Amino acid sequence: MSIKSLAKSSGVYLISNVFSMGILFLLIPVLTRYLTPESYAVISMFEAVLAIIVPIVGLNLYGAISVNYYRSNEDIDEFIWNVFLLIVFMSIIVTILFFIFRSQLSGLLGIDVSWLLLIPLLALSKSFIQMLLTIWQVTLRPVFYGLFQSTQITIEILFAVYLVVTVGMAWEGRLEAMVVVNIFFGLLAIAILYKKNLFKVTTRSKHIRDALIFGVPLVLHSIGGWGMNMIDRFFVNSMVSAEAMGVYTVGYQIGMVVFFVTSAFNLAWTPYFFKNLKKAEDEPSVKIWLVKFTYIYAVILLASSIGFGVIAPWFLKFFVGGDFLDAQKYVIWIALGYAFNGMYYMMANYLFYIKKTRLLAYITFLCMIVNIFANYILINKNGAIGAAQATCYSFLLFFILTFILSSRSYKMPWFWWRNA
Numbered sequence: 001m002s003i004k005s006l007a008k009s010s011g012v013y014l015i016s017n018v019f020s021m022g023i024l025f026l027l028i029p030v031l032t033r034y035l036t037p038e039s040y041a042v043i044s045m046f047e048a049v050l051a052i053i054v055p056i057v058g059l060n061l062y063g064a065i066s067v068n069y070y071r072s073n074e075d076i077d078e079f080i081w082n083v084f085l086l087i088v089f090m091s092i093i094v095t096i097l098f099f100i101f102r103s104q105l106s107g108l109l110g111i112d113v114s115w116l117l118l119i120p121l122l123a124l125s126k127s128f129i130q131m132l133l134t135i136w137q138v139t140l141r142p143v144f145y146g147l148f149q150s151t152q153i154t155i156e157i158l159f160a161v162y163l164v165v166t167v168g169m170a171w172e173g174r175l176e177a178m179v180v181v182n183i184f185f186g187l188l189a190i191a192i193l194y195k196k197n198l199f200k201v202t203t204r205s206k207h208i209r210d211a212l213i214f215g216v217p218l219v220l221h222s223i224g225g226w227g228m229n230m231i232d233r234f235f236v237n238s239m240v241s242a243e244a245m246g247v248y249t250v251g252y253q254i255g256m257v258v259f260f261v262t263s264a265f266n267l268a269w270t271p272y273f274f275k276n277l278k279k280a281e282d283e284p285s286v287k288i289w290l291v292k293f294t295y296i297y298a299v300i301l302l303a304s305s306i307g308f309g310v311i312a313p314w315f316l317k318f319f320v321g322g323d324f325l326d327a328q329k330y331v332i333w334i335a336l337g338y339a340f341n342g343m344y345y346m347m348a349n350y351l352f353y354i355k356k357t358r359l360l361a362y363i364t365f366l367c368m369i370v371n372i373f374a375n376y377i378l379i380n381k382n383g384a385i386g387a388a389q390a391t392c393y394s395f396l397l398f399f400i401l402t403f404i405l406s407s408r409s410y411k412m413p414w415f416w417w418r419n420a
Contacts, residue, residue: 012143012145016142016146016147016264018261019146020153023150023153023154024157026157027161027174028254029319030161032250032323033321034165035170036243037243037246037324038243039170039246040247040250041242041243041245042110043171043175044249045109045111046119046175048233049109049119051226051230052223052226052230053120054123054127055218055223055226056090056219056223057090057091057120057123057124057127059087059211059219060215060219061083061086061131062130063134064211065131065134065138067352067355068210069135075200075207077197077200078207080200082204082207082211083207084128084131084190084199086211087127087128091124094120095117095120098117098119098120099117102117122178122182125183125186126182126186127186128186129148129152129185129189131189131193132193133145133148137267137271140271142268148189152181157177159181163176163177217361218361219361223364223365224365227368227371227372231372232371232387232388233248235376235387236248236387239376239379240383244384246324247327248330248388250324251326251330252330252334254319255330255335257308257335258308258335258339258342261304262339262341262342265297266346269349273349274349274353276290277350277353287413291412294347298343305332308331308332309335312328312331312332312335313329313331329388330387333385333388333392336392338395340399344402347399347402347406347407348360348402348406350406350410350412351402359405363398363401364398367394367401368394370397374390375387375390
């Protein structure tokens with residue numbers, strides 16, 4: 001893939017993510033005017049629980065599909081089928097556990113049992129969707145990726161607005177739209193994979209073993225990532241109030257603009273990066289180019305995030321309901337945190353390439369533990385804004401540790417000028 005192709009693909013992913021983000025953003029002023037902070041907190045808690053169940057059900061096997069495609073794509077249809085079986089099996093296990101402990105989980109999380117039991121099914125649907133999107137990513141079809149993603153989120157948000165505003169449902173309207181639309185698109189994703197002959201019904205222990213070796217260590221990685229992304233809401237909810245958690249969630253969602261941009265870029269960057277890293281084995285100059293690009297990207301990312309945080313207070317005056325104006329103080333901390341997360345992506349790709357995902361698992365879990373203590377200490381000291389600060393500091397540590405480990409695991413000329 002040339003730089004021109006990278007720019008084109010990145011642009012498609014960025015447009016898709018910006019469009020999806022824009023639709024999601026349109027939901028924020030609606031919900032903040034029709035819901036109370038307490039109702040918004042219910043939605044936030046449901047999404048927080050879903051966020052931890054998705055990687056457990058999916059076992060992060062989408063990355064295994066991506067790596068296997070580049071290393072040996074001759075039997076990729078068999079591999080995808082075995083990944084499908086693993087995901088279905090995990091969803092059944094999680095559903096059984098949710099049913100057994102439904103009363104305890106409902107009381108702990110404040111989510112009604114009827115909604116709680118839908119979470120594993122929703123996680124399964126999201127996993128099917130991600131399988132299809134991964135195939136489109138590795139086969140360099142960003143337009144299909146973007147159209148599918150944008151259509152799904154548009155229908156989901158429009159349906160949510162209809163249920164909340166027209167029908168008069170409260171937080172239930174948002175959750176019902178999420179469940180119904182994701183299940184539909186999950187089934188559609190499976191139908192597309194089947195029609196494209198990407199399911200070869202052959203169960204092979206080799207594929208299952210390879211998928212599990214890649215994916216299982218990343219479950220710990222995802223749990224750690226969930227801890228850094230979501231656990232702050234549990235702390236704010238329990239240490240401050242549900243109302244504060246609702247306001248905090250809005251500020252967090254605004255700050256996540258940076259995440260949408262960096263994730264869109266990473267979708268296009270990863271195929272380009274893997275191909276050039278293989279090429280760099282014979283051409284050392286390619287390694288220098290990759291390093292220089294990483295530094296430039298980091299500087300632009302940090303500067304943009306700070307600028308976004310500075311204009312956030314003015315922006316929120318027009319964007320959210322009056323009960324949520326205090327969300328402005330959280331934005332710059334969250335934006336900076338996700339800038340560090342974007343820098344982490346650049347370094348983690350080296351570990352993905354050499355299949356040392358267990359290292360990411362250790363780092364992420366360690367940062368989650370740090371984040372837990374940071375949340376407790378900083379919220380006690382500074383109130384709800386301490387949660388945003390804890391998120392920012394945890395992502396900074398995440399990036400630093402990943403940089404150290406990836407640079408030791410895969411040699412790159414990070415200080416090339418010393419030998420110039």
